[in-house]
Amino acid sequence: MLELKNLTKVYGQAESCHLAVNNIDLDVDKGEFVVLIGPSGCGKTTTLKMVNHLIEPTSGEILINGSSTTELNAVELRRNIGYVIQNIGLFPHFTIVDNVEIVPKLKQMDPKKRRQRTLGLMEMVGLEPDVYADRYPAELSGGQQQRVGVLRALAAEPDLILMDEPFGALDPITRDQLQTEMKQLQQKLNKTIIFVTHDIDEAIEMADTIVLMKDGQIVQAASPREILTNPANSYVREFIGEERLAPEPDITPVADVMVMQPLTVSMDTTPKAVLRQMQKHRADFAVVVDDAKRFVGLISANQIMRNRGKNKTLTKMLQTEDNTVRSHTTIRDATAALANEVQVLCVVDRKRRPVGLVSRTTLLQGLVNIWDESNSNAVI
Ligand SMILES: Nc1ncnc2c1ncn2[C@@H]1O[C@H](COP(=O)(O)OP(=O)(O)O)[C@@H](O)[C@H]1O
Ligand SMILES: [Mg+2]
Structure with missing residues (x-):
């Protein structure tokens, strides 16, 4: 569904230039939940922003369903990709329903269908439409606001959803709940998701595929089970933490x-x-x-x-x-x-x-x- 080919981003010029993303290749299947993980500064956000055409790659290609996205109109493309970030940036003077429907309106979806879908989505994440539809963001808790951010990304019926540390600012219990809800939503709606985090437990919990990055490169891309039983090298072992790694038949008595x-x-x-x-x-x-x-x-x-x-x-x-x-x-x-x-x-x-x-x-x-x-x- 999504292919990144030799994708590279260089910031700066000549001697002061910096390889934020260094020649990465990645294939994402339809319906796959991919988690990008790695220490701060390893290039996760830069990768997502290139997929979303918020920044242009220095070199390499991004293909969606086999076609290169460089030719596509960036605005049009972005409307078909949901994007959720930590400070979701709901419009404070828009009600919840209006916030969720921003892109569907831009896409001129049928108003009746649009509304039905919004209310259905709200129900799915436990935001009772009768109670919340006409409220304003400031009247909602952090976790609820973040749910609205997720709904807004889903409402436009995008094929692909990018999420950049979306639950990073929430308290651990709320984060746990949203993780579970998110995974259920994804399975129900069969969406392709690329989710950025630096929390390994979050990655293990949610991912079909974990992509572990370091200094702009992919160190290992594999299922949680594969990574836990077969870490590619000592960097992966250390990042995951010995206590999470699967016991080894070679040394376990x-x-x-x-x-x-x-x-x-x-x-x-x-x-x-x-x-x-x-x-x-x-x-x-x-x-x-x-x-x-x-x-x-x-x-x-x-x-x-x-x-x-x-x-x-x-x-x-x-x-x-x-x-x-x-x-x-x-x-x-x-x-x-x-x-x-x-x-x-x-x-x-x-x-x-x-x-x-x-x-x-x-x-x-x-x-x-x-x-x-x-x-x-x-x-x-
Ligand atoms: N606009 C920019 N100009 C220069 N360097 C940048 C810019 N944005 C990010 N970087 C650098 O690129 C690297 C990758 O950043 P980023 O993708 O934000 O990392 P992550 O999301 O994994 O924490 C970092 O070293 C960061 O300092
Ligand atoms: Mg980041």
């Missing part, structure tokens, strides 16, 4: 993810009694241990069922392979040890006493949980 206190049974337990215990503990596996409580083997409910009526003792049914790992074994190594026929590994201590169980699912689920926990801690 199985002890962090295993199911603890596995069901253990002694070697002389009858298969039937083991099955009963499994039912009671809702376990599919039990660890068979010797008199010193050391690992002997694993037994599954399936194995016992398969051997039913054959009059075998428990030890005869056992998987006797050494399906054990130590607590400090990494998740990566444990996953490798889970061959096709081995579904479960027993985690044992130094004396081979069982301390936990892991399966492919626990390993995977464990990683996801650790990650979620570290993310929610980071937010608090």
Whole structure:
């Protein structure tokens, strides 16, 4: 839908010149929510302003639906792109409805349809039309004013919406609410949005694609998940913060993810009694241990069922392979040890006493949980 090609902006002349945006390439699909993020001065606003033709690129191209925008009339173009900034600049002497309808009027949309749409949009963001339609901006809270700013951008039915730190000036709780509303609105209306922020949590929460910039260049453009699990370099790692990064299978020990206190049974337990215990503990596996409580083997409910009526003792049914790992074994190594026929590994201590169980699912689920926990801690 939108393509930036070798886009560059140089401010100043000769020796004092400064590369605000340095040769960036970016493809944005229709309906995509792209978040530009990076430290102050890295070129986010300059990029947005070039897309909106508020400033002209020094070189490079901007294509919308495949056509270059350089030929287009800047004013016309801007009417088809919604733009929301921090100090939204509502007109103080216009009512809320009139503020929202500025561009639709310029575009000569049918008055009836126009009004219907405005009121519908107001409802969508919880601004009851009966209460707010005829009020003036000064009568609204900061968060409400910002919602009106968003509606004004949506009212002209633009294909593309640019938002430059739109919620930056709001208190954290209001900002949270607007983020959620914005994401819902975007999904409902299937709008393409480029959203600038320097708040990484905001980016992770909202983005389909995060574009991380530094000194006018794109360092990494990828989904939040990809960035969190696979940061391109140390700059990305640092910017995101170690506490948000996904745990690494290479270094996370199985002890962090295993199911603890596995069901253990002694070697002389009858298969039937083991099955009963499994039912009671809702376990599919039990660890068979010797008199010193050391690992002997694993037994599954399936194995016992398969051997039913054959009059075998428990030890005869056992998987006797050494399906054990130590607590400090990494998740990566444990996953490798889970061959096709081995579904479960027993985690044992130094004396081979069982301390936990892991399966492919626990390993995977464990990683996801650790990650979620570290993310929610980071937010608090
Ligand atoms: N009108 C201008 N004249 C000269 N330099 C500018 C101008 N606008 C921005 N810059 C510089 O360009 C760089 C990028 O700015 P900007 O795009 O506003 O960054 P961001 O929005 O990421 O904080 C900064 O170094 C800034 O000082
Ligand atoms: Mg900026």
